[in-house]
Amino acid sequence: RKEVEQDPGPFNVPEGATVAFNCTYSNSASQSFFWYRQDCRKEPKLLMSVYSSGNEDGRFTAQLNRASQYISLLIRDSKLSDSATYLCVVIAPGTYKYIFGTGTRLKVLA
Amino acid sequence: DVKVTQSSRYLVKRTGEKVFLECVQDMDHENMFWYRQDPGLGLRLIYFSYDVKMKEKGDIPEGYSVSREKKERFSLILESASTNQTSMYLCASSKIMNTEAFFGQGTRLTVV
Numbered sequence: 277r278k279e280v281e282q283d284p285g286p287f288n289v290p291e292g293a294t295v296a297f298n299c300t301y302s303n304s305a306s307q308s309f310f311w312y313r314q315d316c317r318k319e320p321k322l323l324m325s326v327y328s329s330g331n332e333d334g335r336f337t338a339q340l341n342r343a344s345q346y347i348s349l350l351i352r353d354s355k356l357s358d359s360a361t362y363l364c365v366v367i368a369p370g371t372y373k374y375i376f377g378t379g380t381r382l383k384v385l386a
Numbered sequence: 387d388v389k390v391t392q393s394s395r396y397l398v399k400r401t402g403e404k405v406f407l408e409c410v411q412d413m414d415h416e417n418m419f420w421y422r423q424d425p426g427l428g429l430r431l432i433y434f435s436y437d438v439k440m441k442e443k444g445d446i447p448e449g450y451s452v453s454r455e456k457k458e459r460f461s462l463i464l465e466s467a468s469t470n471q472t473s474m475y476l477c478a479s480s481k482i483m484n485t486e487a488f489f490g491q492g493t494r495l496t497v498v
Contacts, residue, residue: 307484308484308485310486317492317494318491318492319476319489319490319491319492320429320476320489321489322486322487322488325486363428363429365487367483367484371483372417372419372434372436372442372480372483373431373434373444374419374431374478374480374487376421376428376429377428378426378427378428379428
């Protein structure tokens with residue numbers, strides 16, 4: 277089983293739609309989680325950290341489900357500019373290692 | 387703003403050449419990382435460093451070495467470049483354990 281798994285997509289959604297991605301992780305002791313966004317041929321950039329209580333930043337909401345070992349990202353009112361690959365990142369417990377999922381590709385269509 | 391700067395955006399090298407990829411961060415971060423990113427494989431950790439002159443192997447260190455002589459600079463060295471090292475190389479840094487990592491703009495290396 278991969279340490280971090282994501283559905284590669286693509287998720288094709290119309291503008292204004294709500295879309296959600298999940299990411300599962302294998303190590304139940306993992307403590308730190310992030311969502312990064314990566315545009316084509318660019319570097320990954322932090323979108324948001326994921327806290328135990330869940331957190332929201334504008335149209336974006338991140339949730340952590342420790343019992344089922346997954347994190348989620350919800351995007352409301354999708355914009356064309358949200359088209360990108362979304363990377364789930366988990367820090368391996370007790371280490372400096374950031375473990376990346378292979379990413380979920382989102383295309384928002386006009 | 388945190389800035390992580392990689393020395394080149396694009397590089398073309400010949401098989402067997404020794405290749406140096408340089409990365410500099412300006413935010414006094416303790417940790418620095420080198421990843422490579424390939425389609426379908428995602429980002430894979432090559433090496434990381436948590437302090438000056440300290441380094442640890444990541445998941446795919448074979449064919450690579452690193453150097454960290456100063457806190458702000460982390461170099462990746464391909465001792466003898468091979469075509470299977472053609473990839474996007476990404477440098478990252480973070481302040482302490484469990485905080486977000488910041489990435490450089492990437493170096494797209496082609497080995498011919």
